[in-house]
Amino acid sequence: MFRTFLRLGAPLAWALHFLVLYGAEFLVCSRWGSQAYAAVVAGATLAALAVLVFVVRSTAAGTGFVDRVAFALGLMGLGGVLATTMPAFMIPMCVGTA
Amino acid sequence: MTGLQSMFAPMGPEAALIADLAAVLFVGAAVVLTIVVAALWFAMLGSSAARRGLAAERAVIVGGIVFPIVALAALLAYGLWVMRASVASPAASNAMRIEVTGEQWWWRVAYRDGDGRRIESANEIRIPVGRDVVLTLRSADVIHSFWVPSLAGKVDMIPGRVNTLKIVAKQPGVYRGQCAEYCGGAHALMALEVVALPEAEFASWLAAEGAQATDAAGETERQGRELFLAAGCGACHAIRGTRADGRIGPDLTRVGARRQIAAATLPATRENLARFIVDGQHLKPGNGMPPFRVFSAEELSAVVAYLASLK
């Protein structure tokens, strides 16, 4: 079970991170404002990065096909999470959510 | 490559920013396409050294991963910057506010004059040059999309939602736009014109626009007005100053002054007015106005004369 998770962990972490950032924008912004939303973004991103780094580290040494694929997916996931987070730095938060 | 309705003829700041972005994108795309085609060429017909280089997994990683990531990250940053410039700058305090409501298949337009009184019009939006104009976009039925490429990108009009769009016209002129979201039947025939006027001209126009309809001048016009009222036109159309106060179709108080009719798809000539009254379902199938074949030829021209006199 844990191995299976490890193998698909990277894309799943990306998907969850993406969903949290997108979903929270409406919910958090309309109730608690942009500060709280910024905290959510930061927290979710750190958590996702932690998972991804863990996946990458624990599969880096593997030689089997599945491990190598999981490793590469981990790197892709890292790229994906960073790309997703980029707009949060550039676009003002909570604009147009009223 | 400019037309009446082209994103390559930017006349407003947002459209200009997007046109610049487009130029960067086109050049970039041309470069990348050239690289790919060249790589393909060398892969098939190049020297063996070139082919060995291309065949290495490293080439795949550099060309297929590293290069796209770098290029796309830069592009994304640029795109986000343009977006920020469009959405994050508040409208000026003297901004003009105009309500535009999409209906199947025309545009209801409402201005507010100095006293906050609502002045309704249709299918032709007049704006002052150089001033921020904030459009409040709504829909009365299905989803429409407001799009005047020379001024800005499009924004949808969605039932139950209110969207806004800020536009500024840099110079006087007529900018054509068109509904960009498929809205059923005559979607193709739902256009509009934005007429940008110098500030002073706009002010006097708005003052005139808010007044009551001009009175029927001659005998024919008077007869036309009576026919207009007796035939029930006023149940759907309003002409301020008469008992025609319908809210279903476009307000006709200044119909004679408009450049076009039928949502900017027909020049506002008397022939076209007459054709639309009698045969509107043929000119614009499915539109809400039934054909009024109840008039004799003279009666019809009297009605048209009256409408044309409403300037």
Next chain:
Amino acid sequence: MRRILYTALGLAAVGSVGLLLFAWSGLYSVAASRGHWPMVEWVLEFGMENSVETHAPNVTPPRLDDPDLIRLGAGHFLFGCAECHGAPGTEVGLVVRGMLPPPPDLSRRVSAWTDQELFWIVKNGIKYTGMPAWPTLDRDDEVWALIAFLRALPSLDQAAYRALAYGDVPAEPQSGEGVAMSGGASRALGACARCHGAGDRPPLSALVPRLHGQPAEMLVEALRAFAAGERRSGIMEPLAAALSRRAAEEVATYYAGLAPLPPTSTVQAESIGRLAAEGDAAAEIPACISCHDRQALAIYPRLAAQSARYLENRLRVLWYAQPRTPTQSIMVPIARRLSEQQIRDLSAYFAGLPPEQR
């Protein structure tokens, strides 16, 4: 397997050629005077009965004991059916007796059919018998009126029948000159007043419009549209077609000159009054009164004090109509925007409106 197939195909081919030869020989007599061979008669009848049974629509009929429906049906029966089928107190005409098959006496035969079967026969007619189809296929409501009458027919005596079919119009001319100049009973057949009433008499049936005080132009246009087949009605089309242009204008002027009848109901709901007077912009329903009050064009009908049942029925007919006349072109799209509830409420509202108000 294959042999059986070929044999069957061969037999079928021989059979059809044989039939064709027989028809070509002309030996078969089509004379109506001789009657059918018993075998042929049985086959035809058997086929007809089963055909009707199969085609009869699976619909629920309206209430057939509705007096308004029966009276409307009676009016048409006199004009369209009695000539061949006879009626209480009237024998079948001599000419008709030579038909093959002879038209049945309806007071005895209708009980053999279900409502739906009768409806189908009256609407579509029957091949090879002389029974015609309803003049238009668009007016099921009228066909049901006739069915209602047919259900009532077996229990009618001559007096009751006459009261239904003629109303206050005398069934026969009163003077010898009248008979000499216009030909017996036939003149009364086309009398508008049989159904629409006249003077201060309202129509016999609430399903028939009140013409009293309507603009003459509207009435002439309606008769023209009926005659031209643009406005569909199995009852009115043949009658209007028989009128000359002048006669139509005369009768229109006559009715236009009558005083409007008083309102038929007193129901006046506030909200529905607003719909009639202001319309509903969100639902794209224009105000009714902008075309139907006294200031409107004379080609538009006035609705105040009109019968509510007529208005309801008319709006429903318009809902399904293919617009052909200028006024239908305007009204059909509007009628289609009305809900069933609005149709009922608006009809009641106008029926209760005193004519002098609008």
Next chain:
Amino acid sequence: MTRAATATGEYPNDLPRPEGELERLEAAWELPKGWRIVTAVNNTVIGYFYIATAFGFFVLAGILALLMRTQLAVPDNTFLGQETYNQIFTMHGTVMMFLFAVPAVEAMGVLLLPQMLGARDLPFPRLGAFAFWAYLIGGLVFFCTLFVGLAPSGGWFMYPPLTSERFSPGVGADFWLLGIGFIEISAIAGAIEIIVGVLRTRAPGMTLDRMPIFAWTMLVFAGMVVFAFPAVILATILLELERAFDWPFFIAERGGDPLLWQHLFWFFGHPEVYIIFLPAAGMVSMIVPAMAQTSMVGHRLIVVALIATGFFSFGLWVHHMFTTGLPALSLGFFSAASMAVSVPSGLQVFAWIATIAAGRLRLTAASLFVLGFLFIFTLGGLTGVMVAMVPFDWQAHDTYFVVAHFHYVLVGGMVFPLLCAFYYWAPAFSRRPLSERMGKSAFWLIFIGFNVAFFPMHISGLIGMPRRVYSYPAGLGWDLPNLISTVGAFIVAAGILVVLADFLRNLRPTLTKSAGDVWKGGTLEWLENHTYGARSVPHVDSREPLWTHPRMSEDVKKGRYYLPGTMTGGRETIVTSPVEAVPQYLMRLPGPGWPHLIAAVFTAAFFLLLTVKAVALALACGGIVIAAMIAWMWSSDPASAGEADIGAGISLPTYVAGPTHPSWWAMVVVLLVAGALYLSYVFGYLYLWTVSPATWPTTPISMPSWPVTCLIVSGVALAAATRLLGSSRLLFALALACGIGALLVGLALDAWTQWQSGLRPSASGYAAMVYANAVLQAQIAGVVTAMGAFTLARLVAGRLDADRRVVFDNLALLWGYAIGEAALGLLLTHGFPRVAG
């Protein structure tokens, strides 16, 4: 694996093979004769039908495109009327997406996968056949609505409120909703078959690492279908409920929201593009190495790219909604994800170029199509990056620029590879290869015509021409680009005609004497191909076994490898473990039959009759479907036939239960589908709350204590039944009946309580969502009940016991899921209003 076949010459089975072995194998796999061929279930036969049907729909939808291009050739044209044009563009999009693209790639999977993986057939042949027939009949009827003017005209994206009862009265929209919803279900059935087929029926030794790229793409494809299609199925259910019963999911005045549809539709619609593209890319990844005679460079990178694409593509859906006025930052997230997804695609492009550089590309017709694909797809990808830039999209969205973009992506990315695949794989399934000469002329016509038709659309879009317009005025500069596009469209049509002519002249489908390995391909589909696949199932120890073992074809044909005959006398295939492909089980497969065909015909009839509101007839058809399905399933799950020796001393059981059995995997995939559907619903519920929280109740209704009790009882009964199966038949039956009864009672009680509280579904978006939950729960509970009854019948008939228990295992999975979903439903509909209120 003691005696794995290697180059040293040791084989699993010895020669000569016993007398009559081949004859028995052939007899077991014999095809029905004459017109009874319609009862056939072999993947090859169904695959032919499937591809031919899909290509037929391609041609039909292409004709619609020509009609549209004729109309748009000149301004103010009156060739087609407004309503006709609107119907035609709606049908063109719908047919191309739902009746051509997805079925075509699924068909390629059905035809190629067993051959490529060394299986005798797919694991559920009748399910595959059912999916095909349902698609054929449903698709044909749907297309024919065009001829009677009943076709939908709301666009293939069917946005409400335009498609609501108010703005689209008439049955056109219902045909779309029920017809397409039903074809989606057929696509999901195919996807289940493909997932289990790829994971469990590979040849011994074909580990994931050695699995052909095409199989990888089909696996990702099927996985995406499983998660993407339920969203649109839910959307169609909701819209049909709104149209038929006035439940206001999308009506803004009553607390619905038109954008809910867009979210659900594009959550399916964007992955859909990759669902179509990935298998096509997989075909290219098979053809390029064969044509260049070298292994794929970056094989693993491509696998990673495929998986990454599968995931990233679910994060793009809002990029179809950039102009709807969503918050800017949200748009930014989706813009970023849209950029991220182009990395894996770029990676594949460079991997193909590298492979071409590594070998020597023979310039065959197939190669030309690959090159055309690379050019067109790259250009489409680049314009894709452009429209992923939010501000640029504000201008380009819903214009001809987008029309140009996605035709470059879809025609470039899918039609070119498909034509390429026809030219490449025809010799494996036809007596004659297709003509190279005609193929090349077709390529040049299609390639040139395509660019002539679609390149000018970039320009006409940017100079202001919106999509979906049936006419345009002169004088806006659109005249010339449109005329050129129309000319191009007819050139493409000429190219397609050449392809069709080539099919007529040279395509001679066969399962006995195919032209064979004319390209010297390295994968197993180039073994000699029969109704039963290859004579024996090879042991695979590399990615291109036919290159590693040049004599493999001969040896396979002689029967030297695994399973050279039939062990049980019927059809069978080897089931292997999902990662390492170790043989585990010899699965017996059903042969031809009528029930699945009857079930398909009447399922189609059921949906189509519902559309025209012939409810009684529809229900009658539904009854026939159930009867046919029972007849179909009754003969499944045969009792054990003992152990079977497939060679190399490997003895496989002929009966297994639990996770080893492929149907357990299929059921798990079904649960994933159901779960995805329900999660889409949960999203919809929460989404409507964010839009109009005012319609949510301030005083929630009473706690659902009785429904919860019922669910607990049901769960206990499930656990009891699982134990009792081995011991007491009577108690088992009792537990089963009570447990399922409790589930039904619980759900009914909950719905009844809501109704008693005065809540009516047409009142608000909230109310509609509450009852939509009941509808979804009832669906699952209905299936559980039917399966429960079936299980009891098997028990009574003596076809279910402690060992022969697959039927119950599958029921238990679904039953457990149903309890879980019901519990989640209670938590949502009762808990959420309390938390939010």
